[in-house]
Amino acid sequence: MFTGLIEDTGRVMFFERRNQAGSLQVETSLPVNEIAIGDSVSVNGACLTVTTKRDRLLTFDLSPESLGTTTLTKLRSGSMVNLERALRLGDRMGGHIVTGHIDCIGRLVRSQESSGNRILEFSLPPENARYLVAKGSVAINGISLTVNRVTPSGFSVNIIPLTQAETTLSALKSGDEVNIETDIIGKYVERLTQPWKGSSSLSIKTLAEYGFL
Structure with a gap:
């Protein structure tokens, strides 16, 4: 890990x-x-x-x-x-839980400077995009980053100068491909809740019958 x-x-x-x-x-x-x-x-x-x-x-x-x-x-x-x-027992969890198992390959579609920072926008397959949430975590080429915003076809992140200087992100240009690992917690939640999808008998009618509406 x-x-x-x-x-x-x-x-x-x-x-x-x-x-x-x-x-x-x-x-x-x-x-x-x-x-x-x-x-x-x-x-x-x-x-x-x-x-x-x-x-x-x-x-x-x-x-x-x-x-x-x-x-x-x-x-x-x-x-x-x-x-x-790899993380050792007792090490600080400074980023987020990263397994090292890549989910998909993303592509840099846009890069722009903003107040000394760099905003990068990536596209990725729709089946992987559902695990992204604004202010959640994502790993790009192994780097723990915060999702700035989610778009219909991908997401964007805000890169501070220190991260640019100490990683390979500064060399990325539009069209370059990157390794993407989405947050493992979202995948576990989806897996655990799958058996109950569509199985509930709760409805507006039921709530009304029992006096909740």
Whole structure:
């Protein structure tokens, strides 16, 4: 589990496809000596497992699922990625609960400056948009952000200068694709309430019969 607070922006050293899977190596300023083989690291929001490490380099194996549902296939040597180590017991929850399981790929449709901040508007599939609420949380390329407003086809976020400086968001341009993870709480609520959808016998007529109207 992660919080969406980026610890480092790493540089891709290589990315290669292996049939339906792949391998990714990233150079990082994170303390590699504190990262064990088998540890989870969020790479642009996708939870990946460290398979090898040396010096300042971390290597990850990518499953067909990771390649098929994320933007990781677009990475090239020199690409910059957001990195965050998995949350430890006792760490501060500075962002929100981020699982590292990408829901969909979004697209930046508009970017504008506003009072020193940057407003980014993204589009995403309708089936994922229903989990977004104004002032709720969303993870974009692993970054915990507050939804500024929800639009018919997507949503917008307000990016402060610090977030631009310490993540890869400053390099985004219109048309670029990003990894989107919506808030896990909304998905659990939907799942838990599904059995009761349409099963209630409560109606205006029933309320009137019992004197509530």
